[in-house]
Amino acid sequence: MTFKSYWFSLLLVLVAALPGAAQTTTCLPATTQPADAPPDQVVQDFPAGGKAETGWKITYGRAVGKGLYITGAYFRRTPSEPYTQVLYDARLADIFAPYDPGTPRYYDLTGFNFRLVPVSSVDLGSCGSKLDRYVVKEIRDREMLWKDDKQGRRAQEMTIWGTLDASNYNYIMRYGFQDDGTITFRLGATAYNLPGHELVAHTHDGLWKIDMDLGGAKNNLVQVARHLQSKDSFEASYVISPFGDGYEDYLDWLPEEYTELHVINTSIVNANGNPIGYDLKPMRSGSPRHFEAFSHHDFWATVYKENEIIYDQVPTYVNGESLSGNDSVIWYQSSVYHIPHDEDGRYVNNVWQGVALVMWTGFDLRPRNFFSKTPLYP
């Protein structure tokens, strides 16, 4: 290095250190875990590294052929209150990948004894840490939580994620626990297109099983919220009604109705007297409808049973049991349609070289009347 270039480099370092001078990744600090915490538990307060306002306590599981899943999620609105349970269990019950010509039709969770890939340095990036050999934890800034002219607040979340090696495909399973009580569920499909069928279109259907126990397993009520509108009228409205009129049933997602589910606890109210709740908000670009009966509808709600765990059997689980007063389980399919393109890769002799970039699908669970006022607002 010449003398001149030395001073130039030093100048660059100084400029980069000035506030706002350069875009750098800010890693947010993780909450110190309790000394006696079990290995499957994670706690995180928000704002990360600041005076705690809200906080999550979660537990997770992982298994061969199951990937990464959540075995409990508890949220608190203030540090002084106890945690309130939100989830008992939430997971991908399966991932279905049928190809347009009719065959093949793969179940990517149950296809082989597919495992999570050990965490690598590229997974950790600059801010990730290993929860264990297979699972990454990241505490990160997620841009704006709210804005009001010059005022605003940056939003934060903790994500935990792992990658399932489903042979040629990789599936990223990611769960985000946000400072405002939202939970995000994401499935990311990536890696090699199916050998021999590299150019054949197909869907990747995330088949989710969501067992919410909001404030405990009792007194949870699953509702359907629908927006009613018409091209023949200036007026619109919404209606909220019990899922399946209170019985096990299915439901389709209708884009014109903004279909979403609300789960409320009828015996726990916020300071305004409203039952605490969470909304299941779909994130989707389309609705899969295949030969298989489970795909004929987007939502199903069933009464919790220890042995009702297989997504392709869900239609047989719906047998007229009452949801009211019983512990309910929601089944939901979200999907991406993958039309192959040159960015996926190319043939070099007989070998496919290149990987499909990540395609995401999933849904969010967002608090409804869980807080009594705008959270994380002055």
Add this chain to the structure above:
Amino acid sequence: MYRSHFFSILLTFLVLAPSAVVRGQTPEEDAREAFFTPTAAETSRAFAMAEQAIQERGLRATGPLYNISAELHRDKNAVTRNRLVLVTSYRYSGDVAILSYVDLTKGVVTRVDAISHTNVHLSEAEYLLAKEKALTTPKVRQQIGEYLGQIQVEAMVSHAAYEKDPLFGHRVVRLLFKVPSGGYLAQPIVFVDLTANQVLIDPEPNHSHAAVPSAQKH
């Protein structure tokens, strides 16, 4: 099916190989891992209890039965937090998944469910059979060509959903051939029907975009 009978009998004498159990490096890691996975000893015990329960309930039938997996299980309605393990087995006869709910704390199998024509992992033992079968087939060897000896063979269960599909109810495995550089061979497209003891090679598909087949089959 008649032809596969001998093969089925042969299979029954094979060791029921579970999916390999994930193990840590140290006793501390093993203890930590036990939060996520049954230990090797628990897995063996759960398999043995499941096999006995399947037999006692008259669900064994003839032909091969594989123990596929043992995973930790929870029952929300259980009063005590016992160590529960869910054992999944696959029975070739009838294409049946058998799910045994094992309470290791009490030493009892609390429930056994038999479910026809659902999706069940491939066991390591079946994978090895399918791989052996394919790699001893001359046409497969010929198409793998220069990569023979370097490829890594991966497997996926291919599930026929349509009752009139000739492969409906069969244990069919699609094999993928990964080359050392990381890519996969586009050809050959190999399926091994473990039920019928047959290797099937698909014809080469049209390698062009947007060629939507006009006649779609189930």
